[in-house]
Amino acid sequence: MIHFHRVTLEYPRTRTKALFDVSLEIKKGEFVFLVGHSGAGKSSLLNLILKRLEPTQGAVYFAGENLKALRGDRIALHRRRIGVVYQDHRLLRDRTVEENLLFVLRVLGVPAAEWAPRVTRALRQVGLVHKKRAYPEELSVGEAQRVAIARALVGDPPVLLADEPTGNLDPANALAVLEILKGAHARGATVLVATHARDLVEAYPQRVVVLRAGQLVRDERDGRYSLT
Ligand SMILES: Nc1ncnc2c1ncn2[C@@H]1O[C@H](COP(=O)(O)OP(=O)(O)OP(=O)(O)O)[C@@H](O)[C@H]1O
Numbered sequence: 191m192i193h194f195h196r197v198t199l200e201y202p203r204t205r206t207k208a209l210f211d212v213s214l215e216i217k218k219g220e221f222v223f224l225v226g227h228s229g230a231g232k233s234s235l236l237n238l239i240l241k242r243l244e245p246t247q248g249a250v251y252f253a254g255e256n257l258k259a260l261r262g263d264r265i266a267l268h269r270r271r272i273g274v275v276y277q278d279h280r281l282l283r284d285r286t287v288e289e290n291l292l293f294v295l296r297v298l299g300v301p302a303a304e305w306a307p308r309v310t311r312a313l314r315q316v317g318l319v320h321k322k323r324a325y326p327e328e329l330s331v332g333e334a335q336r337v338a339i340a341r342a343l344v345g346d347p348p349v350l351l352a353d354e355p356t357g358n359l360d361p362a363n364a365l366a367v368l369e370i371l372k373g374a375h376a377r378g379a380t381v382l383v384a385t386h387a388r389d390l391v392e393a394y395p396q397r398v399v400v401l402r403a404g405q406l407v408r409d410e411r412d413g414r415y416s417l418t
């Protein structure tokens with residue numbers, strides 16, 4: 191589903207080599223944790239998948255397609271195949287929960303008849319149907335993050351990327367977020383989660399890819415890993 195072939199990424203302005211000769215194959219339906227110290231290259235790797243960055247060397251393939259070949263509208267279409275969650279919720283503050291989700295469905299061109307059931311389903315997946323008329327500021331931090339995940343899932347993307355999705359959350363809320371990500375995985379999504387939170391990995395012992403200073407130094411199958 192996602193394939194990195196000998197990818198090196200250098201940020202031109204600072205000449206920082208954020209990734210060095212990274213090869214990685216993530217199969218459809220896999221759940222992968224991406225771990226590593228701050229600055230190891232996790233967010234850079236996710237941004238390559240979104241084609242927000244281009245590799246300096248090597249290639250990134252998504253569903254068999256070299257992302258380098260994508261231009262114009264096809265870049266937007268590519269990004270619609272990916273749900274993204276960040277550390278902060280990034281919801282539109284002047285729109286309700288429901289409107290935040292509808293915004294995505296409109297952009298995706300989903301027929302209007304499907305909007306209400308889709309919104310209800312996505313909010314049910316995160317346990318927040320009762321908050322659909324609330325504005326982001328009327329939600330707790332944990333609730334807002336769950337809405338952000340509902341927004342990432344409402345379009346039914348085959349791939350879900352999460353960049354430190356529990357970074358702002360207490361342990362109980364972090365585990366609630368993990369449960370939602372597990373649910374998406376169980377329904378068939380390919381899920382890649384960048385995280386510092388070891389207890390998250392321990393709570394769901396899946397594949398763990400370890401980056402250290404831009405290099406892929408470990409690829410474990412059972413959730414056990416070391417950063418050194
Ligand atoms: N826009 C940028 N321009 C120049 N260098 C950058 C840029 N973004 C990141 N870097 C550098 O690239 C390297 C990898 O950064 P990246 O953000 O991918 O790390 P990370 O693993 O996500 O770290 P964190 O856990 O702190 O989020 C770091 O050395 C960082 O300073």
Ligand SMILES: [Mg+2]
Pocket residue numbers: 232233234353
């Ligand atoms: Mg990061």
